[in-house]
Amino acid sequence: MINNINILLFSSLLIISGCLDQKIHRDIFSIATCNNEENCQRNSLQKLNNKTPYTLSFIEIDDQGFFFDRSQLDILKKHIENKTRKNNTFIYVYVHGWQHDASINDSNVKHFKEQLNKISNQLSLSKREVIGIYIGWRGKSSSVPLLKYLTFWDRKNSAKHIADKNIIEIWRFLRKLKSNSISDTKIVTVGHSFGAEIVFTAINKTLVNDLIDSTVNKQYKTSTSGLGDLVLLINPAFDALKYAHFQNINERYNEFLGTQKPILSIFTSESDWITKYIFPAGNTISRRFEPHRYMKTTIGEENVLINQNMAEKTSIGHFKPFITHRLEMKNKNIDISSTQRVNLINDLKSDWASGVNPLNFSNTRLIRNPIIKAKNPYLVVQVDKALIPNHNNFFGKEIEEFLNEFILFSID
Secondary structure, three states, X not given: OHHHHHHHHHHHHHHHHOEOOOOOOOOEEEEEEOOOHHHOOOEEXXXXXXXXXXXXXXXXXXXXXXEOOOHHHHHHHHHHHHHHHHOOEEEEEEEOOOOOOOOOOOHHHHHHHHHHHHHHHHOHHHOOEEEEEEEEOOOOOEOOOOHHHHHXXXXXXXXXXXXXXXXXXXXXXXXXXXXXXXXXXXXXXXXXXXXXXXHHHHHHHHHHHHHHHOOOOOOOOOOOOEOEOEEEEEOOOOEHHHXXXXXXXXXHOOOOXXXXXXXXXXXXXXXXXXXXXXXXXXXXXXXOOOOOOEEEEEEOOEEEEEEHHXXXXXXHHHOXXXXXXXXXXXXXXXXOOHHHHHHHHHHHHHHHHHOOOOEEOOOEEEEEOOOOOOOOOEEEEEEOOOOOOOOOOOOOHHHHHHHHHHHHHHHO
16 A cells, blocks of 8 residues: 555656657668768767767667667667677777667767777777667656656666566677677677666676686686676666676686686776665665565685575675775876876786786776686676766766776676
């Protein structure tokens, strides 16, 4: 009864606040080579001009988890299959979070283009074709500045629908493409906020199966694989209990070779008040009648009892028992040349394989918790607020530089 009243009140608020309608933003299903952005902004596949170092694709999904129009995926498939037959390829998938969508003026679309441009230039020496895939959904459902924050739990509910429907098909296609590709295809997926929850929910079983298969019934050890080459989750809005089974399996099958690279990396700002305070407040109310217990797990060399109630209330990035690393600022506004970056990536690969702690990037240092074994490819990282000051702002120079270097180190 109480839940029904809460839903009714919440729905009323949304009606008052003026919901934004569901609609497709990229409704021309063809590749556009344009001289200016205005001419091609409605195309689902874009290359602004012949000098642009990347191609950008949009795939949009409705609140129930279905493609707005499958044509967006169909034309992307043809494009990728054609490119991977001829060139080494870097495919960069981004799933946005709360308060964003695939609209023309969305800030995440702008920043994703900037990120693609930077990493394209950094990959130019390896002559890789860069393809960006922006997965859009209605993360922004109200335009009223104050009342839009009341949509947090409504949008979280939509994220759950999205995670187990059509979006899974995208990663199945990319995974099969990578395994069958005659060229060297690299795939990186980034999810933010509820977008991170969508990604983790959609690929969770794949990661677990690959981890177990890397050691079970094998006469030799192999590096475990994941979804493509790397998954990055930034300020993810899902609870630590959702990650607990993965943590437990990880500790049971964690004989990793020196060649093992990061597969899943979760980065949460220590000052992200959305996931630190709003998230647990909502979970406390919505899941207050669920039974809980203490459960045993192993973290590094230590046996630990996990309080399921606390793990369920706390977002993964703020649950101290599962935090494996801390990312801190080392330098500010330090620029390095292309040659220095190549040398840095080589040093990072060597230091990772040797278990060096911390790992030093150009402007940051990644410090591993001493109880966590070296070369563990599953990272839960607490991020210094100087690098990511809040839930949405992860586009500062130093954090972007770190993410680019981390990607290059992980896929090379």
